[in-house]
Amino acid sequence: MVSIPCFFIDKCCFEKTMTYETVFNQKRECAVPKKIIQKLNEITSNNVSTKEVDRVSYSKDYMPITLRWILDGKLPALPDCIVWPENTTQVSEILKIANNEKIPVIPYGDGSGVLGGSIPVQGGMILDLKKMDKVIEIDDSSLLATVQTGINGMNFERYLNQHSYTMGHIPQSLYCSSLGGWIACKAAGQFSTKYGKIEDILVALEAVLPDGSVIRSKKVPRSSTGPSVERLFLGSEGQFGIVTEATFKIWPYPEKQILESYVFSELSDALESVRNIMRKNVYPAVIRVYDKNETLRHFYDTPNVKDKVMLILLMEGDEKLVELEDNISSYICKSKGAKSCGEKPVKHWLETRFNVRESSDFTPKGFVFDTVEVSVSWKYALEFYNKMIESMREIKGVVVASAHSSHFYPQGVCFYFTFGGVPPKNVEPFNFYQSVWDNMMKTCIDQHGSISHHHGIGLIRSKWLSKExxxxxxxxxxxxxxxxxxxxxxxxxxxxxxxxx
Ligand SMILES: Cc1cc2nc3c(=O)[nH]c(=O)nc-3n(C[C@H](O)[C@H](O)[C@H](O)COP(=O)(O)OP(=O)(O)OC[C@H]3O[C@@H](n4cnc5c(N)ncnc54)[C@H](O)[C@@H]3O)c2cc1C
Structure with a gap:
């Protein structure tokens, strides 16, 4: 049992305390010896905290069930201390100490991971990279930007836009995630069909290994010099060390955007249209297909969308190219019986795309939900979608089971499923949550899918990684x-x- 200030209940009443349980590690006094904390303070010019309020703040990330736990008086886990380094040298010195003393180190970007990846399940040190937020170089002739990886995504994209560039990597978590987190989780942005996922955008990186040594790759467009060992850090989720700097591709800010949307009678027709667009080597920046449930949920104010499937497209870049992409896409969609709904649904999506307030609204009411993004090749896509929806509905208590597709390839598609419901009486919220996840992961593997397209593994998917x-x-x-x-x-x-x- 843990005694901590009850700032969740009343921000002003730090003198009051409440009793909480921790779900993973038992709370204890800071287990990192005082002399080590002192050394860490010397390295970072006193950017270390062992304060209870900070330790509680770093007890969770965005894994949705953790909000339920907190409302129920349970903390996921407590770190022993939080350290905020400012440069690679400091990170290296910190890791040398942690390695000698065998102290767990949890790299922390902005804590927007949704799988529990930065929860300190064994206590230890949170190494928060937020002070490492400098833009180091913009190389206009090579279209490369080098930054410290603790920089927040929106701050960086805004900086680029002010200088007439974009990185083209716009995840829904743009405002609450860091560039280091993107690399570590192998992220995908909403404009990914044109600009690629983070692995396509990343050119070079610098990382500190657990023994404190530093590796750097070259800022060149390609090399044939043996395996690219630094690429191990893509999707590494903090397992191999800390990514401290990175060089990314950037693009001149697009001169023209075209927004277009279509409704189809069936999901199969919409998916088939996108498959054909991809086969033509046409890459609209944004392509999103919503199943019938999600079409109604998101586009309720578009006329005649009941029982329909919405496809939205956003094309951007050189004016002539964009017009050509629009013409080709339009021809393909209409030949599958689609009706154009114009710009309005896309504008609505652009305005609402960062809005995720439902989770905070519904969780206090007892609703348990999550989103599960997976990928599959075209050959199995439709059957896969149907089986995954079935796998959610099979669990008693599930009332929402829907999906949209947000990333496309000539080879296949990413489905982004949402489940939600109320656990039946006598079933713990976590057991309900875990049952839906388990059913979906098993179905995904049986139906030829990959268990994660871009959120990663963290805690929740960890028992499925060996099977994958x-x-x-x-x-x-x-x-x-x-x-x-x-x-x-x-x-x-x-x-x-x-x-x-
Ligand atoms: C509302 C919402 C929308 C989202 N939308 C998207 C989306 O569109 N696309 C998408 O891909 N994801 C999305 N996510 C998931 C999440 O934002 C991403 O996984 C993001 O990449 C995490 O970045 P972060 O800085 O918050 O990482 P954190 O949560 O701080 O950390 C995530 C993992 O990366 C490790 N890590 C962090 N920084 C480093 C580093 N510098 N070196 C080594 N390891 C590190 C951590 O230890 C942890 O294991 C969304 C999340 C939310 C809450």
């Missing part, structure tokens, strides 16, 4: 052991060592 990876999982464990023999980096995640299973 097969024999590759043993290789991953060997690599982890070679880089981090003391298992200090973000322990207890991804099913690597001390699995949460």
């Amino acid at each position: 990876m097969g024999d590759r999982f043993n290789l991953l464990k060997k690599i982890k052991h070679a880089i981090d023999p003391n298992n200090i980096m973000n322990p207890g995640k991804m099913g690597i060592n001390n699995e949460y299973q």
Whole structure:
């Protein structure tokens, strides 16, 4: 049991205390010895906190069930301390100490991960990168930007826009995620069909390994110089070290945008149209297909959308190219019986796309929900969608089971499912939540899908990663052991060592 200030209840009453349980690690006094805290303070010019209020603030990320826990008086886990380094040298010194003392280190960007990836399940040190937020270089002739990875996504994109560029990576969490988090979770932005996912945009990086050594890759467009070992950090979720700097592709700000939308009678027709657009090598920046439930939920004020499937397209770039993309897409959609709904639904999406307030509205009312993004090749796509919807509905208490597709390839598609419901009487919210996840993950693997398209593994998916990876999982464990023999980096995640299973 934990005694902490009750600032969740009343921001002003720090003198009051309440009793909480922790779900993962038992609360104790800061387990990092005072002399180590002192050393960390010396390295970072006193940017270290062991205050209870800070430790509580870093006890969770955006994993939706953690909000339920907190409302029920449970904290996911408590770190021992939080450290805010300002540069790579400081990160290196900190990791040397943590490695010698075998203190867990949890890299922390903006804490918007939705799988529990930055929850300190074994206590230890949160290494928050927010002070590492400098733009280091914009190279206009090569269209490259080099930054410290703690920079917030929106701050960076705004900086680029002010200088007439875009990075083209606009996740829904733009305002609440960092560039380091994007690399570590292998993120995908809403404009990804044109600009690519983070792995297509990342050109080079600098990272600090658990022993404090620093690796850097070259800012060149491509090399044939053996395996790109630094690419291990893409999707590494803090397992191998800290990404401290990165170089990304940037683009001149697009001169023209065209917005267009279509409704179809069936999901199959909408998906088939997008597949054909992709086969023509046409890449609108944004392509989104909403199933019938989500069409009604999101586009309720567009006439005649009941029982229809909405497709929205946003094309941007050179004016002539964009017009051509629009003509080709329009021809393909109309030949599948689609009716144009014009710009309005796309404008509505643009205005509301960062709005996620439903989660805060419904969770206090007892509603348990989550979103699950997965990918599958075109060959299996429709059957996959139907089976996944069924897998959610099979769990008693589920009342919402829907999806949209937000990322497309000539080879396949990402489905983004949403489930929500109220746990039946006598079923713990977490058990209900876990049952839906388990059913979906099993179905996904059985139906030829990949269990995550862009959110990553964290805690919730950790027990499924070995099934997803097969024999590759043993290789991953060997690599982890070679880089981090003391298992200090973000322990207890991804099913690597001390699995949460
Ligand atoms: C409302 C909402 C919308 C979202 N929309 C999208 C979306 O459109 N696309 C998408 O891809 N994701 C989305 N996400 C998920 C999340 O924003 C991403 O996973 C994001 O990449 C996490 O970045 P962060 O800085 O918040 O990372 P954190 O949550 O702080 O950390 C995530 C993981 O990365 C590790 N990590 C963080 N920084 C570093 C670093 N510098 N070096 C090494 N490891 C590090 C952490 O240890 C942890 O394991 C969304 C989340 C929310 C809450």
